[in-house]
Amino acid sequence: MKVTRRQFVKGGVAAFTMTFAAPEFLSDLARAQGAHVRNLVVLYLSGGNDSLSMLVPYNDPFYTSRRPTLAIPAANVLQIGTDASKVALGLHPRLTGLKQIFDAGRLAFVQRTGYANQSRSHFQGTDIWSAADTNLTGSGLGWVGRYLDSLPSPVDPLIGWNTTSSLPHVLQAAHTPVPAIASPSSYAFSSPNSGAEATAERTTALHISSHVPVDRPELAFVYGSAQAAMATLDRVATVASYSPSVTYPNTGFGQALKAVSGAMAKSIGTKVFYVTTGGFDTHSAQNVNQTNGAYYGLMGTLNDGLLAFYNDLSNQGLLQDTLIVSFSEFGRRITENGSSGTDHGAASVMMVMGGKVNGGLYGTAPNLNGNDSKNPTLENSGGDVTFETDFRSVYAQIIDNWLGANSPSLLGGNFRKSGLSFI
Amino acid sequence: MAKGSSTRQIEHLLRRAGFGARPDEIDTYSALSIPAAVDTLLNYEEIADDVDTKIGQPGYVGMTVSGQFSPQSNITHARQRWLFRMVHSDRPLQEKMTLFWHNHFATGYTKIAGALGTTEGARYLAAKASEDPGQVRGQIEMLRDNALGNFRDILINIAKDTAMLVWLDGRTNTKAKPQENFGREIQELFTVGVGHYTEPDVYAAARVFTGWNLQRPGSATDGSQHYAYAYVAAQHDTTAKTFSFPIYSNGSATIPSRSATDGEQDGLDFINALAANPNTARYLAGKLWRFFVSEFHDPDPAFVDRVAATYFSSRYDMKAVMREVLLSTQFWDESTYFARYAMPVEFVVKALKDIGWRGFSVNDALTPLSNMGMVLYEPPDVSGWDFGQTWFSTGAMLSRMNFASQLANNQKFNLLTNARPYGKTSDALLSYVLDELTTAPMDSSVTNELSNYLKSTGAWSGSDAQIQSKTAGLMHLIAGSPEYQLQ
Numbered sequence: 073m074k075v076t077r078r079q080f081v082k083g084g085v086a087a088f089t090m091t092f093a094a095p096e097f098l099s100d101l102a103r104a105q106g107a108h109v110r111n112l113v114v115l116y117l118s119g120g121n122d123s124l125s126m127l128v129p130y131n132d133p134f135y136t137s138r139r140p141t142l143a144i145p146a147a148n149v150l151q152i153g154t155d156a157s158k159v160a161l162g163l164h165p166r167l168t169g170l171k172q173i174f175d176a177g178r179l180a181f182v183q184r185t186g187y188a189n190q191s192r193s194h195f196q197g198t199d200i201w202s203a204a205d206t207n208l209t210g211s212g213l214g215w216v217g218r219y220l221d222s223l224p225s226p227v228d229p230l231i232g233w234n235t236t237s238s239l240p241h242v243l244q245a246a247h248t249p250v251p252a253i254a255s256p257s258s259y260a261f262s263s264p265n266s267g268a269e270a271t272a273e274r275t276t277a278l279h280i281s282s283h284v285p286v287d288r289p290e291l292a293f294v295y296g297s298a299q300a301a302m303a304t305l306d307r308v309a310t311v312a313s314y315s316p317s318v319t320y321p322n323t324g325f326g327q328a329l330k331a332v333s334g335a336m337a338k339s340i341g342t343k344v345f346y347v348t349t350g351g352f353d354t355h356s357a358q359n360v361n362q363t364n365g366a367y368y369g370l371m372g373t374l375n376d377g378l379l380a381f382y383n384d385l386s387n388q389g390l391l392q393d394t395l396i397v398s399f400s401e402f403g404r405r406i407t408e409n410g411s412s413g414t415d416h417g418a419a420s421v422m423m424v425m426g427g428k429v430n431g432g433l434y435g436t437a438p439n440l441n442g443n444d445s446k447n448p449t450l451e452n453s454g455g456d457v458t459f460e461t462d463f464r465s466v467y468a469q470i471i472d473n474w475l476g477a478n479s480p481s482l483l484g485g486n487f488r489k490s491g492l493s494f495i
Numbered sequence: 496m497a498k499g500s501s502t503r504q505i506e507h508l509l510r511r512a513g514f515g516a517r518p519d520e521i522d523t524y525s526a527l528s529i530p531a532a533v534d535t536l537l538n539y540e541e542i543a544d545d546v547d548t549k550i551g552q553p554g555y556v557g558m559t560v561s562g563q564f565s566p567q568s569n570i571t572h573a574r575q576r577w578l579f580r581m582v583h584s585d586r587p588l589q590e591k592m593t594l595f596w597h598n599h600f601a602t603g604y605t606k607i608a609g610a611l612g613t614t615e616g617a618r619y620l621a622a623k624a625s626e627d628p629g630q631v632r633g634q635i636e637m638l639r640d641n642a643l644g645n646f647r648d649i650l651i652n653i654a655k656d657t658a659m660l661v662w663l664d665g666r667t668n669t670k671a672k673p674q675e676n677f678g679r680e681i682q683e684l685f686t687v688g689v690g691h692y693t694e695p696d697v698y699a700a701a702r703v704f705t706g707w708n709l710q711r712p713g714s715a716t717d718g719s720q721h722y723a724y725a726y727v728a729a730q731h732d733t734t735a736k737t738f739s740f741p742i743y744s745n746g747s748a749t750i751p752s753r754s755a756t757d758g759e760q761d762g763l764d765f766i767n768a769l770a771a772n773p774n775t776a777r778y779l780a781g782k783l784w785r786f787f788v789s790e791f792h793d794p795d796p797a798f799v800d801r802v803a804a805t806y807f808s809s810r811y812d813m814k815a816v817m818r819e820v821l822l823s824t825q826f827w828d829e830s831t832y833f834a835r836y837a838m839p840v841e842f843v844v845k846a847l848k849d850i851g852w853r854g855f856s857v858n859d860a861l862t863p864l865s866n867m868g869m870v871l872y873e874p875p876d877v878s879g880w881d882f883g884q885t886w887f888s889t890g891a892m893l894s895r896m897n898f899a900s901q902l903a904n905n906q907k908f909n910l911l912t913n914a915r916p917y918g919k920t921s922d923a924l925l926s927y928v929l930d931e932l933t934t935a936p937m938d939s940s941v942t943n944e945l946s947n948y949l950k951s952t953g954a955w956s957g958s959d960a961q962i963q964s965k966t967a968g969l970m971h972l973i974a975g976s977p978e979y980q981l982q
Contacts, residue, residue: 119876192679195878196689238868238881239888252888258866259890262897264904264967268952273968276948277896280976283941290791290836291935293884294977297892304889353876355676356664410672411664416679452694 110474111336113345113396114216114242115423117374119353120194121400122414123421124457125360125367126167127181127437131160134440138407142360142367142414155183157436164360166371169379170423178382178391179425180494182466183435184449186419186459190402193416194353197401202241204464204483215467216344217245218482219475229303232344233335235328243346249293249300250346256312256331261305278302307340314338317387321376325349329381336390349373352400356411382425391427395474395495397466398423403457406440406450418451419459422466424494428474434492435460465489500529506933507832510982511787512536512821513587515845520587533821537643537814539586546584547576547623556582556847559858566621567633568614570604571861573621574871577635578857581844588817592642594840595786597635600653600685601874602662610661611722619658619722620872628718634658635872646779646811647770650685654762655724657709663877666709670732673701680877681766687774692739699736703750703761706731731758742768770811776803779816787820789834790883798825833935833981836886839867841982842895846974849932850899851906851913863901866894887980896975903970910970911963918962921949928969934978945972 129135130146149162150171161181163171173179187206191197200206204215213221220232220243232250234243243250253259261277263270281299285291314334320326325347332345351370359365378396385391403420419438425431439447442454451458464487468479472488473495480486505524509516513536516524524532535542549555550564558564558575566573577590584590608616622633632640634656641649653659659677660666668674678700682692706727712720737749742764750761769775780802784794802819809815820826837845843860864870868891874880903910917927925946929937949955949965973979 192694193683193689194876234888237866237888237891237894238885240885244884249889252890254866254890259893260897261893262900264900264907264971265964269964269968272948272951273972276944276951276972277975280941280944280972283938283944285938285977290834290884291977291981294836294887294892294980297887297889298896298977301889301893301896355674356667409674410669411667411674413664413674415675 111343111345111390111394112216112470112475113332113347113394115396115398116198116240116242116346116348117352117398117400118198118348118350119400120197120402120404120416121352121420122354122358122360122367122404122417123400124403124406125358126164126371127183127421128162128164129159129437129440130162132437132440134406134442138440138442140408141412142358142408144361148361153433155433155436159437159439161433161437164368164371166368167375169375169382172379173382173425174431177431178427178429179423179431180429181433182422182424182461182492182494183433183437184419184457184460185399185422185435185463185466186402186457187462187464188459190418190459192402192418194401199241201399201401201463202244204467210484211246212244213246214240214242214244215482216242216346217248217250219471219477220248220250220344221245222477222482223248228341229300230307230335230340230342232346233332233342234346235331236346236348240346240348243344249296250344251300251304251308253304253308253331254328256308256314256334259305259308259312261302307338310338311335311340316380316384318380318384320380320384321373323349323373323377325373325377326380329377330384333381333384333388333390336385336394337388349377354404354413355409355415356413358408358413378425385427393427395424395426395429395470397470399463405455406438406442406457407455418456420457422463424466424470426495428495430494432494434494461489461492462487465492469493469495500525500527500532503832504529504827505532508532508536508821509587510841510845511591511826511835513591514581514841515848515982517582517848520848529827530822533818536588536821537818539589539643542585544586544589546580546586549583550576550579554853555579556852557854557856559856566617567623567626567631568617570608570613570617570621570872571858573617574861575857576621577871578840578844578860581840582847582852582857589639589642592813592817593635593639595782596638596642596649597871598786598874598879599782600634600638600659601877601879602634602658602872603874603876604872607658607661615722619656619661627721629721630719631657631721643814643817644812646806646813647766649813650681650766650770651763653685654681654704654707654766657722657724660707660709660724665704665707668701668705668707669727669730670702670705671730673698673705673732675701677701677704681769684878686769686778687740687772688778691772691774691778696738696740699738700765702732702734702736703765706755706758707762726759728755728758731755731761733758736761736765738768740768740772744771773803776806779803779806783816783820784825785882786835788823788826789831790836791834792831795825798823835982836883837980837982838880838882838886839864839869839891839895840871842867842980843898845982846899846902846979850902850970850974851909853906853909855902855905859901859905860898863894863898867891867898892980895980896971899974899979900971902974903967906970907963907967910966911959914962914966915959918957918966920957921946921955921965924962924965925949925969928966928973932970932973932979934973934976935981937976937978941976941978945969948972 130149136143148165151162202214234252263273281302311334320330328347335342358367360367404414404417438449438457468487469492471479566576620633622631624630624632663677664674665677679697708727710725735752780799805819917923
């Protein structure tokens with residue numbers, strides 16, 4: 073059942089009043105309070121990433137036999153070592169940048185992340201990963217939204233920055249709206265007039281936006297957005313003038329990461345960022361090996377964006393303060409389908425990257441032998457990969473050790489797991 | 496004003512069953528009682544379907560087209576045409592239902608264009624048979640023709656739709672390697688919904704539709720060649736398929752093994768079963784509640800029951816279902832007025848109808864719509880657009896405010912002409928603009944700010960210059976207000 077987002081608004085009105093009465097000096101206080109929070113970048117790979125094609129168990133004979141057209145030849149993978157179960161692993165050949173970061177010890181792969189009875193539905197799966205709630209019976213808020221809500225108020229209206237044009241579930245909070253700023257340069261206030269008339273309109277819009285309609289929470293939510301927009305215009309404008317130390321790829325993903333590094337470099341106060349790149353729902357013609365193929369292209373976009381970001385942050389001295397975590401709603405079926413693609417599967421790989429990350433291979437690779445009914449790493453009659461690490465354990469590690477918050481209270485349970493010492 | 500209907504009620508009806516109200520629409524519908532107004536909306540086949548003939552005529556919203564206007568092969572032209580229809584159609588419910596179905600069977604242009612080319616991508620989504628050299632009828636035109644038609648017929652048409660066969664990979668669904676995508680989504684998203692089918696049902700459904708493929712075009716070079724649905728018997732899995740819910744009226748859950756030649760019937764039997772499934776009726780009723788009655792209130796169980804019952808008693812007739820929806824007590828309960836967030840296209844078209852469209856090109860709304868999170872023919876994924884608060888990220892809210900500014904700027908001259916009689920005092924002007932732009936109730940502190948704004952750059956003189964800039968400013972501030980985003 074789909075989570076209804078109406079629920080959380082009903083409790084949110086009082087909090088709106090408190091948060092958004094903040095005049096200018098409180099914003100400075102808020103920013104000062106944010107100063108000891110580190111940067112978190114949440115990366116969502118939209119569509120269900122076929123992580124078997126990204127982190128490849130290239131010596132497993134069933135990898136080749138179950139994927140006649142999609143398997144990457146062993147000679148082509150970028151070998152990165154063996155995991156705790158002695159399985160040799162390599163990266164997709166296009167991921168040369170991620171290999172560099174892995175070799176520098178700053179990229180961790182957590183294998184076989186997921187949860188029991190994993191949903192193979194895009195929207196239900198994404199809701200579950202976003203809310204960190206496998207039953208979807210809780211508040212319905214995103215796990216990062218709940219983290220933002222836990223910060224002491226007054227909270228900076230720019231504490232979070234969403235680089236897409238609509239609010240993702242993972243950032244939905246009860247009383248912390250996150251601005252959606254896909255393009256800093258177009259994030260400006262227009263007027264049909266100019267000069268003093270335009271200024272008068274802007275002032276009026278600013279005054280109006282601080283109004284809080286009582287007893288109308290759905291309207292109050294829109295007011296919150298308007299107020300957050302007006303309150304963040306000037307600081308976002310400074311990001312538009314950012315000159316990065318590297319050239320970012322001219323993809324939506326690359327430009328979003330540029331905006332993120334710009335916000336960090338300009339110290340505008342944002343600490344939590346959301347970026348996404350899509351196209352991973354590769355049901356047909358997945359073309360893992362062809363240089364102009366769909367999956368090859370996905371790896372290219374991912375690799376080039378993340379490498380530019382990593383290098384830019386490194387050059388700016390921001391890498392030590394930044395942690396990036398990636399997730400996708402599910403991995404994909406082991407055996408390729410009749411359209412040279414893959415169907416929805418279960419467990420997949422999460423990546424964690426950053427200046428303080430202990431890189432490496434965490435968890436164990438699946439054994440892809442679907443004929444062995446006793447193979448504990450597979451499910452669905454050997455069709456899909458079974459999780460080994462609940463995804464919430466990865467979140468817990470980040471919440472406890474990076475954000476300095478309390479994971480059981482944010483995740484509604486104790487998901488701490490030893491051995492996940494990537495941070 | 497006819498007995499039994501008020502302006503407030505008619506505006507509510509036209510906001511929900513259409514895209515807001517042009518002045519002539521207010522005139523037409525205000526003369527009718529509520530049941531008569533609803534009947535007029537429902538029986539749109541009695542009104543000429545001539546909106547496309549108005550394209551390019553003076554007095555109508557403009558378009559920007561380089562070269563020949565070809566919505567059947569150019570997706571940007573098709574987007575402009577649909578916006579034109581939303582503004583000027585005299586069959587508002589038909590356009591609104593088409594948008595409802597577009598969101599329901601959410602099929603995205605980019606994947607079709609990537610697979611078949613950009614002109615073919617536009618064709619299989621947007622072409623009208625009358626304008627296409629091969630008489631191709633694109634998916635959205637099929638939905639438009641069946642907007643208040645039979646739901647089972649719509650399902651069959653969708654299962655054989657070229658764009659859908661590309662979108663959910665049906666064209667590669669063969670007995671050797673069944674392709675699950677369509678089999679899953681027809682259950683999860685189009686009919687019974689999550690929780691009312693099992694993973695084995697998905698695999699069985701995939702086998703049901705094996706052989707429901709696409710035929711390659713022939714060798715004609717006059718542009719008439721086109722992809723089309725073809726049942727390929729050799730690719731059909733002829734084994735029996737068993738489901739977790741009944742397929743036949745005798746309760747049997749198994750589609751029997753048939754010969755390959757007769758195997759297309761498997762798909763028709765399965766679609767029959769989905770249409771007849773009680774969960775489908777309830778799922779549709781819930782979606783209709785959210786789109787037509789309220790986003791802010793959970794569906795009223797009595798509403799769901801009655802709409803579901805009508806769905807069955809009418810044998811899946813959407814006109815009967817929509818009559819039930821639009822005449823329901825819940826629809827007319829004042830607590831549901833303004834209980835929806837306007838989608839970006841609803842906001843844009845409402846603003847065009849309220850502020851004016853002379854001299855404006857719908858092409859200039861396309862980028863703002865994209866910034867607000869909605870591109871026609873390009874839903875973000877097969878589950879459609881995410882409604883509700885996800886529309887109101889800050890960037891998207893800023894885009895709405897900026898579109899209001901863009902429109903007010905574009906209409907400055909017309910606004911002055913219309914507002915001049917009301918310009919003697921600032922209060923009179925404010926009343927006039929608040930009347931022109933219907934919003935959810937606005938608190939007095941907000942209207943006080945607007946009143947102050949009128950005098951903030953100097954005493955009120957009522958000069959043309961002042962009326963022009965202040966009217967444009969008011970249109971901007973009010974159409975960009977949070978209250979205007981509710982409908």
